[in-house]
Amino acid sequence: MSVGEMASGAKLTVPVYCFKAKDNSGPNVYIQANMHGAEVQGNAVIFQLLELLKHCSLKANITLVPYANPVACNHKNGEYTLGRFDPITGVNWNRMYHFDESVIEPFAAQNIDANEGEIKERFEQLLLEEVDKKLEHNIWGLTTGQRIAYQLQRLAHQADIVLDLHTGPISSKHLYCPEYVKESAEYFNIEHTIFIPNEFDGAMDEATFCPWWSLQQAFQAQGRNVVMGQGAFKKESFTVELGSQEQIDLDVAKEDAQSILAYLHYQEVIADEQFQPDKMTRYACYLKDYKALYSPMGGMVDYLAAFGQPLAAGEPLARILRMDNYGDGEALHYVALEQPVIPILHFASASVNQGTELYKVFCNYFEL
């Protein structure tokens, strides 16, 4: 799949792997990786999924796309890969998907009496047409990121289950899960889950479930009850954060592939009983309680707090070294919070400016 051209004319393509089930009874699946340039581990997970799926009995189709954003994954910036945004515009690569909410209400009104099979078929069709209109020739053109995002979105809209594989900077594993399918979070081997509401901010996961969730709400407002996550509305979409960026570990990738297969077995995408989730304590919080902590000063940071463990109020997350202050007794500054949190990820470098995001943490967390 051709997604872009560079200044020399070099074409950038994305490999697409498809498994077709003989009897396609389960929900279809779309999995992509590496939309952000530095977040490469998902490619290794797709490698291990391809290896494992060869031996599985499939009950639904699975499409897998590694290197989803070759512009980003080839963009070295010094030794590192530029992570999260178009280096020319600054726009986050994962904020460019399309959803025009204004199509929802008219569709609901027109299909208020349709059966669920008709709704599913027609609404999928509508979503594809919306994206196709964007991709059609347009005198003003598309941005680099839109051209990539819309092509990936075409694939995602044809699936019922979507997994977008990301990583944090330096990070524990965690999962973004829509609030209406909380129970699904327990089938991944991931200890931390963030439950997200029906608010579209341009990301792949939201672009997949927000239209259906909004449709369900529009039906409800018009007096028809359908249940999100069931029947025609069986649409699940997750951002799976696999750990730290800038790293490939094929052994860990195999474990993550098995975790994904445990979820797919639960969803009856594969029939292979051996893929079962591990027993573990799983913590969750709501998106509004997933908070960023910004550095109160410039300096060099010794990150202290272990990921994934509850940290008591007042315990230090980090200490910041300020050698220019040495001798005034203030060369070390401790950073703590006044409430218990679970640290999930921290910044990729020890050197921070005043205002750099230091940590992201769960507040008001609870066990699943």
Place this chain on the structure above:
Amino acid sequence: MSVGEMASGAKLTVPVYCFKAKDNSGPNVYIQANMHGAEVQGNAVIFQLLELLKHCSLKANITLVPYANPVACNHKNGEYTLGRFDPITGVNWNRMYHFDESVIEPFAAQNIDANEGEIKERFEQLLLEEVDKKLEHNIWGLTTGQRIAYQLQRLAHQADIVLDLHTGPISSKHLYCPEYVKESAEYFNIEHTIFIPNEFDGAMDEATFCPWWSLQQAFQAQGRNVVMGQGAFKKESFTVELGSQEQIDLDVAKEDAQSILAYLHYQEVIADEQFQPDKMTRYACYLKDYKALYSPMGGMVDYLAAFGQPLAAGEPLARILRMDNYGDGEALHYVALEQPVIPILHFASASVNQGTELYKVFCNYFEL
């Protein structure tokens, strides 16, 4: 004014210059430059303003802030200065100002019977308090850009006229002007004006006028008529685009300073008659008609269209060289539009990816 700290602890400060009028009868003025790192010409304009204002008779206070964003203006990226966004997060430095619309309606309700003097005083106070609350100690901290933006916004909220000096990449001069004071655009020596509506997107100009415009609309909805741009609502805010980035030209800066003084004379900020706008054909369009054209292909661009002149439909804006195609007769690809436009700016480099913004143009333009 201290706005940030770097990793070594080095403090970044912003110089603030104030002229105080003996009898402060006119509207107070705030002018800043270089919020975007590469957009340096505004500093030279402030230099020339300082030189010229020494000899002016002031009727209002003027505050001038060059190097408004020292984090950005010191951030070299190779030979160039990183232009428009925080290099760590990708967020545009000029999208971080604060406006919480939810304060408007309650304020309007509470002050429905206040006189304009009271409204002006109380609402200015409210806006300052809103920003101060953001700047107060906060356990989660502020981003690097917010800390800078909010401090500048404190200064801007104390003025009635705000000029934010920017530049385009490679660009003609142009002006962003709120729709309610179209006539003011004719007092600058700038041939191209974009009229902008009351929609807050985080920029300095919007952060200054949107609260007042929204308040005027809220009063109107509650049955009280006040006129935007007059009396207590005499608030004008412009983004002044001075030409191309990465350049200092002190002679051109003097002309731009004189252009600004012509506007300030019109506004009765200075009494000096010699500052009068030039006669020129001025074009304008609405923000919705100020369009970006994205490159249909990767390649190397020969930008052909002259800035500022109407370009007939079908006339080429650019030709794109693709040496990898030479021999197939397609080494040169012409880019044209199907409608007349005025080209205002183009991309800073000849090398573009597919989807890079090539030009920004006025459509549906008209003479002022």
Place this chain on the structure above:
Amino acid sequence: MSVGEMASGAKLTVPVYCFKAKDNSGPNVYIQANMHGAEVQGNAVIFQLLELLKHCSLKANITLVPYANPVACNHKNGEYTLGRFDPITGVNWNRMYHFDESVIEPFAAQNIDANEGEIKERFEQLLLEEVDKKLEHNIWGLTTGQRIAYQLQRLAHQADIVLDLHTGPISSKHLYCPEYVKESAEYFNIEHTIFIPNEFDGAMDEATFCPWWSLQQAFQAQGRNVVMGQGAFKKESFTVELGSQEQIDLDVAKEDAQSILAYLHYQEVIADEQFQPDKMTRYACYLKDYKALYSPMGGMVDYLAAFGQPLAAGEPLARILRMDNYGDGEALHYVALEQPVIPILHFASASVNQGTELYKVFCNYFEL
């Protein structure tokens, strides 16, 4: 020609265009462009050469390579293209060519009695073998830049005349010419020439002529006189600086192509009489007198000196704005030299740190 692979596996190739002469009596020619990423105008010159050469009568073979370094020419760094070095290592892309001086003396000793035809054939063969050895499988591998440089060098070693098309940052046209063929400089339409000695520093031009020049000197030391630039030693190699980086101008490129054809006509590569050099005052200096001026302070620079014109001692090259000093009478600092110079190029940005290269100038210049 495949020269590299990116992280996604995307292959980077270089287009190679060859004109074969029916009777190949003249010296063979190799022309490349865009070894430095931002220096794109040479591609446009090659485009115009291809267009013009279609109608020429050739007396020798010509090989043309645009986009010589696709790694660099696709490497956007913000809006701009990273200019001169490998973004991972910092090594200048034009300092990676190969020349091992230790092969010269043994070759001279072994061929002290060979005729010039034999010398030419055998030494070309030796140089190719040297490069081939580098390109052969090697357990330690090659750097990204070496892999590109050595493949280009293979093409250059097969030619007698080599033109490496570059640009300065913001620059007038100028030519690097080896000292032994000063007269050739008068056949290009380029007003400024730098004469360079026999010192190898890794650049393409040097990699082409230094081996032959060193061989000539080794023969001389061993008592055999051959003349550099004549007979078997007719080897000429130039770095042609076409003006400023980050720009494509196809009209100017046509003039530059005609200038190159004037030189090739002089060299009897083409028979077409219409290509003749323009009459102009040509200035030159020796490499040791081509000096860089580093900024005495951080600040924002208004570059004043016009390119290409002699500038009297004491006349300002630039003035540096320092708004943080305003009020102390030192906001403007003038930079001048105590000797007459010809300014050739200046830095690409107005924003400089203390120690940034401001200008490069000819000292002790003379007319050709």
Place this chain on the structure above:
Amino acid sequence: MSVGEMASGAKLTVPVYCFKAKDNSGPNVYIQANMHGAEVQGNAVIFQLLELLKHCSLKANITLVPYANPVACNHKNGEYTLGRFDPITGVNWNRMYHFDESVIEPFAAQNIDANEGEIKERFEQLLLEEVDKKLEHNIWGLTTGQRIAYQLQRLAHQADIVLDLHTGPISSKHLYCPEYVKESAEYFNIEHTIFIPNEFDGAMDEATFCPWWSLQQAFQAQGRNVVMGQGAFKKESFTVELGSQEQIDLDVAKEDAQSILAYLHYQEVIADEQFQPDKMTRYACYLKDYKALYSPMGGMVDYLAAFGQPLAAGEPLARILRMDNYGDGEALHYVALEQPVIPILHFASASVNQGTELYKVFCNYFEL
């Protein structure tokens, strides 16, 4: 100590900490850190040294300089800090120190009969004058990096023992040690040492010992025997590689500070017996056997080889994932060497181009 100015005029300073011994009988010491922007751990080691030295009994003066290069340590490039070179020129910050070999022979001739005390005093004086001449006003100016390097070099030339604290990208600890003081390597708690010859390449360690080593050789050539590392020639200089870049760990820093104090106790700089080197197997190789392995292909790298342990010939160092090749059986490519090596460091990112440096390894290593 002021070392530079940025575009806004912001001054960059370096903190200098000095401990003065009451009776200064031992060799004086100079320690600096963070010449490369991302190599921050040395700052933490200097912090711990300052804390420990408070309680030590000093027999010589010690000068410590953290943040030696504030231009580099404040230069964020995306999330990371640009590591090793001036972002404008590409020149390695640790290749800009000064040594003009031409002063050696005349000095040796003039001082052939001087006693060692005179030699030490006069030669130190000469080296300081050489650097001072560079720092004096010069019409052409200095580069950003030279201005920093020369000021640091002034401090280093006044010491007898110089430690330059660096880190690798992702790396084990290792030590660069001049060949003439091999025994000193056994007093640091560092398992891997590279012995370096008397070849000046611009680095701080070389800039410190090469002049003296060259002087010793010049005396020898002139018939006078002095011994390098003894008497007036007791000059030792090391580059201490503390592990990985972009990390601060104050606990590990304390161990490294103790390791340095063990060496300083051995050198009789401090009298405190408790600082003794640990027992460990120490490996070493010569600089010519410290080899870089470049990636044979673009791809994503799973680094397999553990640092610091001998790796048998044929054992894989890394496997490279190439998802674009999946299905052709070549998605994984193993990288191995045909000889036993000790891996010391690897590249900072999993994403590599063809030709990126993958690993650096000891060949022909031996136990100390």
